Amino acid sequence: MPSLPKPRFGRSSRARGDVATRPVEPETPNVEIIETEGLRWIHIERPRAVDRAWLEEHFEFHPLDYEDVRSRNQRPKIDEYDDYLFIVLHFPVFDKKIGRLNGEELDIFMGPDYLITIPNAPLQPPVAEKPAPPPVPSPTPVPTLPLRTLTPTTPPPTTPPPTTPPPTARATAAGPTPSPTRAPTLRPTPVPQITLQAGVRATALPRVTITHVS
Numbered sequence: 663m664p665s666l667p668k669p670r671f672g673r674s675s676r677a678r679g680d681v682a683t684r685p686v687e688p689e690t691p692n693v694e695i696i697e698t699e700g701l702r703w704i705h706i707e708r709p710r711a712v713d714r715a716w717l718e719e720h721f722e723f724h725p726l727d728y729e730d731v732r733s734r735n736q737r738p739k740i741d742e743y744d745d746y747l748f749i750v751l752h753f754p755v756f757d758k759k760i761g762r763l764n765g766e767e768l769d770i771f772m773g774p775d776y777l778i779t780i781p782n783a784p785l786q787p788p789v790a791e792k793p794a795p796p797p798v799p800s801p802t803p804v805p806t807l808p809l810r811t812l813t814p815t816t817p818p819p820t821t822p823p824p825t826t827p828p829p830t831a832r833a834t835a836a837g838p839t840p841s842p843t844r845a846p847t848l849r850p851t852p853v854p855q856i857t858l859q860a861g862v863r864a865t866a867l868p869r870v871t872i873t874h875v876s
Contacts, residue, residue, distance in 0.1 A: 691716040704778045717778070723748070723771065731769050734782055746773040753785060
């Protein structure tokens with residue numbers, strides 16, 4: 663029986679210094695502080711060992727509270743002490759990667775002049791979803807009218823209105839203006855003197871004549 667070549671199984675050569683190591687966490691605490699008059703807000707997101715050490719160095723909280731901060735399976739509660747409150751809250755957060763609703767924890771220390779918030783995950787402020795815009799209606803077709811050729815029409819001639827001549831021109835066209843009529847002048851006719859004698863009866867008086875003088 664012919665001999666078959668034996669496969670060569672070997673280990674890939676790798677230097678001893680190629681062992682995968684975790685990245686070294688920085689030793690600087692990741693603490694955010696906002697200070698104002700009479701109040702200081704300290705925010706520590708996803709606390710690490712160096713962050714918890716900084717907190718224990720600057721504040722003397724109960725050891726059980728520090729254990730609750732290290733643990734991630736705490737139930738919501740409020741622990742009341744003489745000089746501060748320790749509060750544990752849970753908030754629903756939707757994970758888009760796996761399509762599931764998770765509960766994230768937020769630990770709070772509240773004192774007379776400070777507030778410490780320690781979330782174990784980034785918590786975004788709730789934002790109301792904008793309603794979908796209404797559908798845009800399709801434009802209504804405009805009815806088209808058949809085109810027709812319009813013949814230009816000539817407007818009828820207009821007769822200018824008669825003009826009224828001024829008084830002087832009108833008098834000239836009609837003829838010479840008659841002179842105004844003078845009023846008749848009464849001229850007294852001398853009355854003859856009649857002498858009545860005794861025993862004589864007057865039979866008649868002379869007439870008065872009105873002469874019209876133009």
